[in-house]
Amino acid sequence: MLRETYALFAREVKKTYRNHAVVVMMVIQPLMWLIFFGSSLTHLPADLLSSLFHTSNYISYLLPGELATGMVFIGMFSSMSMIQDKRFGFLKRILVTKAPKESIFLGKVLGAASRGLIQIPVMVVTAMLFGVIFHTNAFYIFIWILSLFLMGIGLASIYSVITMKSKDWQTPGVVSNLINLPLMFSSTALFPATLFPKWMQILSSFNPISYAAAIGREALYGGQVNFLYFGYLVFFSALFLGIGFLASRRWLVAE
Amino acid sequence: MEYTVEVKNLTLRYGSFIAVDNISFNVKKGEIFGLLGPNGAGKTSTIKVLTTLVPPTKGRVLISNYDVEKEPRQVRRVMGWVASEVILDDDLQVIENLKLQASLQGLYGWEENAENMLEYFKIKETRNKKVGGLSTGMRKKLEIIMALLSEPSVIFMDEPTIGLDVGTRKMLWELIRDIRKKHGVTIFLTTHYMEEADDLCDRIAIISKGKIVAIDTPEKLKAKAGSSIITLEVNQDFKASDLKGIKANRKGNEINISLKGGDASFTKILKRINLKNVDSLRLTKPSLDTVFLNLTGSTMEEQESSKIQNMNFYATIRRARS
Numbered sequence A: 001m002l003r004e005t006y007a008l009f010a011r012e013v014k015k016t017y018r019n020h021a022v023v024v025m026m027v028i029q030p031l032m033w034l035i036f037f038g039s040s041l042t043h044l045p046a047d048l049l050s051s052l053f054h055t056s057n058y059i060s061y062l063l064p065g066e067l068a069t070g071m072v073f074i075g076m077f078s079s080m081s082m083i084q085d086k087r088f089g090f091l092k093r094i095l096v097t098k099a100p101k102e103s104i105f106l107g108k109v110l111g112a113a114s115r116g117l118i119q120i121p122v123m124v125v126t127a128m129l130f131g132v133i134f135h136t137n138a139f140y141i142f143i144w145i146l147s148l149f150l151m152g153i154g155l156a157s158i159y160s161v162i163t164m165k166s167k168d169w170q171t172p173g174v175v176s177n178l179i180n181l182p183l184m185f186s187s188t189a190l191f192p193a194t195l196f197p198k199w200m201q202i203l204s205s206f207n208p209i210s211y212a213a214a215i216g217r218e219a220l221y222g223g224q225v226n227f228l229y230f231g232y233l234v235f236f237s238a239l240f241l242g243i244g245f246l247a248s249r250r251w252l253v254a255e
Numbered sequence B: 001m002e003y004t005v006e007v008k009n010l011t012l013r014y015g016s017f018i019a020v021d022n023i024s025f026n027v028k029k030g031e032i033f034g035l036l037g038p039n040g041a042g043k044t045s046t047i048k049v050l051t052t053l054v055p056p057t058k059g060r061v062l063i064s065n066y067d068v069e070k071e072p073r074q075v076r077r078v079m080g081w082v083a084s085e086v087i088l089d090d091d092l093q094v095i096e097n098l099k100l101q102a103s104l105q106g107l108y109g110w111e112e113n114a115e116n117m118l119e120y121f122k123i124k125e126t127r128n129k130k131v132g133g134l135s136t137g138m139r140k141k142l143e144i145i146m147a148l149l150s151e152p153s154v155i156f157m158d159e160p161t162i163g164l165d166v167g168t169r170k171m172l173w174e175l176i177r178d179i180r181k182k183h184g185v186t187i188f189l190t191t192h193y194m195e196e197a198d199d200l201c202d203r204i205a206i207i208s209k210g211k212i213v214a215i216d217t218p219e220k221l222k223a224k225a226g227s228s229i230i231t232l233e234v235n236q237d238f239k240a241s242d243l244k245g246i247k248a249n250r251k252g253n254e255i256n257i258s259l260k261g262g263d264a265s266f267t268k269i270l271k272r273i274n275l276k277n278v279d280s281l282r283l284t285k286p287s288l289d290t291v292f293l294n295l296t297g298s299t300m301e302e303q304e305s306s307k308i309q310n311m312n313f314y315a316t317i318r319r320a321r322s
């Protein structure tokens, strides 16, 4: 199981890094958000900014949120390669080997989650150029990256299960977009929950993006990381990994 | 007798459509066995069951004594598979594709074997090239190497020479015979080329509309199809008496003589007939085409075109519905 999963994961990684255009696009998209959306509140009065976001620079609020949302989009995009593997028959090639089906699913999910990590260094450096100041330590950075990774695993599992069931490109794209936008806006990635109506606050409290973003803010700007949040992300990723395992046994079949 | 593939009363349905209809056959160890049939006959469907890709609707299939339904992972360990469409990862190098296959099959110490096969198949120089840049023949070879990598007892090849030019096809036949000799591996292949089945296979099963209509060696099948035929083109001056009593069928200027006594009687007959008013003559040997025609009542081409017509018909209905 381990060896097969690693081989399939390595395939995903190799394919991504060889496609320079994809790597550049994956980094540029969240960068655009950070720069343009992050700068849109520059002239908000300083006291308003700090009462809403607890910072004088909206980019520092946005950075952890945007990195969390970036994982969502990359997770979605990555899981689409399952459709390609079905179309070109590569899935059949894997299915006639003795590799367990779970390893096919796990390879995809790990590939997706680690792709999402590419954006971190670029985003952090850009934020620094825009005057964001970090108060953190190596352990907290590790916890933060791990929480992004866990969230990525959970979300990529969801998307992979969707692509397992569908044969064409369009359905998973449409379904994923249907999930993505509410997921992004009902989280505290862009704005704090204090601004939300009650129902959206409830949604936000289940939303893994909120937790990954919160951990990022605590870890990067001199706060205390709330390990309950971290625990929630462990639970979230384990839950959907488990669902994905069951789904891959049932649904990963040749047509 | 030791069988590598045992198929008993296999049926495969897609919904209510019966793609494989209650077929049975055995493949001996070390044999090259061909499943011959026109497009849509059910060849790929049969291979899908034999390679554990889909479970049988009914019946039992054993590969090296492992049941495809109950022990699919053991079956996958002892078999290799070459699909009709080339399935490789174009973004990875030749050696990376091999490595992936080895990892998925759980192989150790495969490297030397792989290098030797690359050398033997004469594609060593492509070792570090991306598969996307390889010719179809080279890809086919790589697929066969991947199938051989785990030293399987049987390789399933679905239309191995489809889309290849005549030269490459002949080369591949040679290669298939070679690997059988070298590795002692059983080869199960499908084809819709009569010539391929005839030239390459020890035994052939003829499949038509999901049913197997005959299984035998190419020679015996052809013998069943009847004898060779001498056809004479004659002019008006040719008289019935010129045949010297030999039984023949005359249609205008064409005379057909059936060689009942085997090909040896060919010269005997020629010596007896008065050839003065014969313009030309030719010998038609029985072919698998004739066998197919005799067994199914239509030629392979006819079945394929009616299949295409059917498909067009259904496509029209689908379009009309949507």
Ligand SMILES: Nc1ncnc2c1ncn2[C@@H]1O[C@H](COP(=O)(O)OP(=O)(O)OP(=O)(O)O)[C@@H](O)[C@H]1O
Residues within 6 Å of the ligand: A255, B014, B017, B019, B037, B038, B039, B040, B041, B042, B043, B044, B045, B046, B192
């Ligand atoms: N997934 C499927 N769902 C429904 N029908 C199918 C499916 N796959 C194949 N069929 C039908 O089953 C029949 C047999 O198909 P199959 O692919 O086994 O034929 P084949 O002998 O391999 O033909 P070819 O020479 O064209 O490859 C065809 O009528 C085909 O339309």
Ligand SMILES: [Mg+2]
Residues within 6 Å of the ligand: B043, B044, B045, B084, B158
């Ligand atoms: Mg086929």
